[in-house]
Amino acid sequence: MPAIDHVVTELxxxxxxxxxxxxxxxxxxxxxxxxxxxxxxxxxxxxLSRVGVARRAGGTxxxxxRNVPTYVFQFYLVFMLPDALPLPCTAARVPxxxxxxxxxxxxxxxxxxxxxxxxxxxxxxxxxRREDVRLFVSSCANYFVIIVMASSTASVxxxxxxxxxxxxxxxxxxxxxxxxWVYLYAMAWFFLFCSAMSMxxxxxxxxxxxxxxxx
Numbered sequence: 751m752p753a754i755d756h757v758v759t760e761l762x763x764x765x766x767x768x769x770x771x772x773x774x775x776x777x778x779x780x781x782x783x784x785x786x787x788x789x790x791x792x793x794x795x796x797x798l799s800r801v802g803v804a805r806r807a808g809g810t811x812x813x814x815x816r817n818v819p820t821y822v823f824q825f826y827l828v829f830m831l832p833d834a835l836p837l838p839c840t841a842a843r844v845p846x847x848x849x850x851x852x853x854x855x856x857x858x859x860x861x862x863x864x865x866x867x868x869x870x871x872x873x874x875x876x877x878x879r880r881e882d883v884r885l886f887v888s889s890c891a892n893y894f895v896i897i898v899m900a901s902s903t904a905s906v907x908x909x910x911x912x913x914x915x916x917x918x919x920x921x922x923x924x925x926x927x928x929x930x931w932v933y934l935y936a937m938a939w940f941f942l943f944c945s946a947m948s949m950x951x952x953x954x955x956x957x958x959x960x961x962x963x964x965x
Contacts, residue, residue: 757931764919764932771915772939774849775901778911781853782901783894786860793865794872808865816862820855821903827851828907849911852904856897863893884955891951895944902940912936
């Protein structure tokens, strides 16, 4: 087991490299949440439609996206989608890097979550239960934390996010004991970020409760 001062020195030296990897986790999560929210909203519109075929299509799409493992879907996208898509009538091509494919995979889970949660919220709104909107917002924030943690699976398809860079650091250091400290360091990054997000959500919810009580 290396001395603690040596561990601190090594981790400090690699911190900028690991921080850049964690930034990829945040980018993937934000893109996945944005795409998934838009797709989930479209599915809610279908599920609220007066046309039976549209309602069934929205419900089926939600069930499919809820039950497809995003881990498996990442591999599907990597092997089935090209590295770039040609734009119609032009010679330009839109790149599809691995991080975007990882975000697309995670967006499926977000879409299913938004479809179910927003559908309940809209029905509650129509029944006069306005407080359910606040619950929807807080649940979305909590689900974003889950997506941030799930973004670490992008390492398996070559995205240089935090876990992938931890493996690089461990290989460069070249000692088996480094694995424990590097992964603990990575866990601390996720823990501190997700804990801060959860505290912000709880704080915002308490302020809204007090404001509603004053009204």
